[in-house]
Amino acid sequence: MTNPLLAPWNTPFELPPFAEIEDAHFAPAFDAALTEGRAKIAEIAGNPDAPTFANTIEALELGDETLGRVLGTFYGIAGADSNEAREALQREFAPKLSAYSSELTMNRDIRARIKALWEDQNALDDEQKRLLYLYNRNFIRSGADLEGDARDRLTDVKARLAILGTDFTQNLLADEREWFMELGADDLGGLPDFLKEAMKGAAEEQNVDGHVVTLSRSLIVPFLQFSTRRDLREVAYKAWAARGANGGETDNRGIAAETLALRHERAQLLGYKDFAAYKLETEMAGNADNVRDLLMQVWKPARAAALKDQAVLEAMMREDGINGDLQAWDWHHYSERRRKAEHDLDEAELKPYLQLEKMIEASFDCANRLFGLEFAPLDVPMYHEDVRAWEVTRNGKHIAVFIGDYFARGSKRSGAWCMAMRAQKKLGGDTAPHVVNVCNFAKPAPGAAALLSFDDARTLFHEFGHALHQMLSDVRYEAISGTSVARDFVELPSQLYEHWLSVPEVLSKYAVHAETGEAMPKELLDRLLAAQTYDMGFSTVEYVASALVDLAFHEGAPADDVMAKQAEVLEGIGMPAAIEMRHRTPQFAHVFSGDGYSSGYYSYMWSEVMDADAFEAFEEAGDPFDAKLAKSLEENILSAGGSQEADVLYKAFRGRMPDATALLKGRGLYAAE
Template sequence: MTNPLRDTWDTPFELPPFDLIKDEHFAPAVDAALQDARAAIAAICDGSHPTFANTIEALSMADTPLEKALSPFFAMAGADSNEVREGLMRDFSPMLSAYSSEITANTELFARIETLWQGRDALDLTHEQARVLMLVRRNFVRSGALLTGAEADRLADVKQRLSVLGTQFTQNLLADERSWFMPLDDLSGLPDFVINAAKSAGEDKDAGGPVVTLSRSLIVPFLQFSDRRDSREKAYEAWTARGANGGETDNRAIAAETLKLRQERAQLLGYDTFADYKLETEMAGTPDAVRALLMQVWEPAKTSAETDAKVLEAMLVADGQSAPLQPWDWRYYSEKRRAAEHDLNEAELKPYLQLDRMIDAAFACSNRLFGLQFTPIDAPLYHEDCRAWDVTRDGKHMAVFIGDYFARGSKRSGAWCSAMRSQQKLAGDIRPHVINVCNFAKPSAGQPALLSYDDARTLFHEFGHALHQMLSDVTYEQISGTSVARDFVELPSQLYEHWMEVPEVLEEFAIHAETGDAMPRDLLDRMLGAATYDMGFSTVEYVASALVDLGFHEGAPPADPMQKQAEILEDIGMPSAIRMRHATPNFAHVFAGDGYSCGYYSYMWSEVMDADAFQAFEENGGPFDPTMAKKLETFILSAGGSEDAAVLYKKFRGSMPDATALLKGRGLAA
């Protein structure tokens, strides 16, 4: 059988030939690619004198066939899954973990790396090469290369089991999200855009009428507008109970086992706790530094939220409802309060925030800042909702950008950016293939897709990650694009959100879907004036989640994570009408893999920098100042992980910031 995953790709920009790829191609392609990779590793360990080229560079290229087979698979498994792909993911996870452990436990290979490391001063390495050598060796050590015997074997087993658990957690969460929906017999209070989205969701579920699902882009506006308190409660409780419904999709035991194994992994490697292990390579460095930042923000946020709760509860009682204010009431009464105090509501805003126009706005800002241009291309993609663009600058191809914006049952929740191919120069001038995936409500046929204010910010956020990939300009894939410290990776994404709120951008691109009129200046001013509205609520939601994540990993793993979660929330005085943004059984950032484990704080750590970074633009000519844009590209976006994150930020800004600009930006400080 001809396997397109093993062939040369004669496609636009060498994109995967998704029209030819079938599910049955993945397993044989991965098996063959693993054989190729093992042969490449064996060839490195040939007894020759180790050099940077025949060891580090050769190691960098060893996985190329494997990446070719897996990059389209992971794109499809995350954004367009099915039973076959979910089964393959369960098969691949332990297989790939075992392969990774096999490499880092290869004593001959590590001996070559160690020889280079010990003799690095005589190797005449470039700055990039020295950085890559350090990172490769550090990765081997942190993966157990110094362990031997039973300890090495146990670490491999632990990592393999963790990969299985992460896959199970993700698939359980997707199953719960996919299976639940609530028919809407009473549409009282719902504006047209919510009704249209509910009808579209009903068509997708073949429900015979409008429904609310557990997609954030539908359930949040439902909670904002539905007059039915009982329906809001039912929907909210289903949303927050994902992963905790008993049966095969329950994630609570998975979370407990994951935390136990992470602690064992850290101790095998010589660390007291998983938090000590995980934070060692991040900008924060220690759990104490993380906690200090979170608590600095927690206290003013909690005070603000508690003040707001009193106002909302008074509105609830005035409505003839019984106190106390409940979590499913907050968004409803907060929306009413925003309309009263700021003369602003989501229904008024949404027609001006069309998806296509916001995409154009994100592109236009990148053109003014970095000279990028976007031309639609016709290429086979993994789903009909996807679209692709050729990204150029001064006529030179820079990247392929793919947007996959609409929610569907086969897509996991949330929003993310990934690269099916990363920028590098070792194998030639390889330009990246970058994907932004979102979960916006899909409109009914013939209707424009309308975004909420938060949706529009999400679009800009993910595009900021994409810019980090598209503008990358390094030699080695290990330091390309977003291959940076976890608490630095959110800087480009959160910084780019600021351009969505620049008045001149909104004046040009916030165009009414029906009339074609630009957003009136009065509405624009009211929208921007309310930008920090309800910030106590959103900050409490987030920081509570980050503190629970940190608490899970700081000491002995809890036998019952749900009890530990409750204890942490009680200790910090969590307001009763607000819950964590992500309860433990659906906290995919933390339990779907190691990416954000003990790292959910990263968004806030990066926000300290993004608030300071945008302030630098405002101090030096405005949001499109060319000098600052050039510095941003040079020292942040194109540099990848070529230097320590703090060094790069200081080159951009001159010094590291404190949380003052963050608190001010969130409206939590004078």
């Protein structure tokens, strides 16, 4: 029988034929794609003609098209709708992919051809020179110039790291999927109706009568906010904090320690003092000192603000007759009550105005007003019944397919992310991207509206900002397409787009009550916007602490005991006792599920320095939808991908590089400095 992953896709916009694809198709398609890729590598390496950009670099760009198609489909599905078969395939594919990558980057003949091109670039245009630079750098950083035992050892290290990253992710998913806490009628004190409905739906998914709390962020965070049962909050919080550290087969602490040791060895094999030096060499920050300077510049006022808030929350706890220190499972609860008291802002009052459907419409409308994009629903098969798709056009021209997968389920890993199942490129014919946003919002009861918190709505806009970076990409080569940029630059478009959610005219149009259809009252809108920096000390502290631990993990000799190292770093910076890291080490998937954000979790804040400054440009223009600025943003950043260095792209848009002042002001921390 024909494997649908390998046959031509005669589907609308060449989308994967999800209805025809079965798990059994992936392994043979993957093996066939690897065989094809290896044949093309051999063809390029053995080409008797003198190396040219076309017969070497462009040939490499086109050599993995089948593999890219298979993997784009597989990992898109496996991350958002996992099962035992797909998890087994991930474990099988990880070392094979690592080996394939090493075969390419360690190929001496191809390395020689790239060196020859590097020495004579006169005939190349700017985009070709940029791509050649990136290929040359990637081969060097992958160990292409190593010899003997060091060369062989590096290949083994990379293969083992690929396995460890997959194991880390699957262990975390297993812990999140397996834990839940049943709640009886007496356990629902303080919980608003929207949360009870969501917990009832979660109970049905677990085949339990009544209500359950799971480790989905969309359930556990509001439970911690609203539950009046301190004992149950403690149980739920400790389960959330213990993910990946419960002992047994799913414990991630040993995996984290081995990962750090192997990364350090990898860096030293390549001539770097440690992994942070290796990783940060290609980022805007450049080195660990620059990262630490930014983080500590923000840490000091954030910690001061958090400690002031902690004193207020502890006083509230005393009024409830509870002695002892404020604990991590208390913070969300008392902070929510304080927000209600000080800002007259109640999550239960706010949520009916933040319907998922309306927030999707809002994100689309902003993209239309800024960039002229239009979105039309598509009736096409997807990989899960909850997933939807839209055709994206501009002036009648097809731009992309956008796919939205918004609801939490047991088969989906936690968090939110954006990926391109197919990236934009022009080499080999214009290819429009297929871009997916994945979130974990609580699924409503049948017929009811899906309601979001303001943080949920911000997440939706954030991921859609990444999607715009992919959809508006306009480059020749896939290797520099869309989000293929420095890690500490990639969050700029996503975090910048969050700002449009807070534009009053956007909320006044799309924040519509789910039952009455009435727009959010102006006084409620004003209260919402006034409270945007509320509890910012807490959120900044939990983030910066995670970023500092990540950095410390990758500087110097690796830690044998990762939890002891985590504790050492937190003690050294004076971490408030009532606040935990946003991502404790055993569940720090950003850092340990792969190399993406290792030594790079600071990237969100580095990008925030730019996004705060970039949105100031629109504020200075007096119009959040200023057409000239929107055009400049698209041309210089969103469409440019990695075609130039990140600082060059940013300065082309803004005229200069920013400092942290706008960030501190935006977080309400400037006065606390």
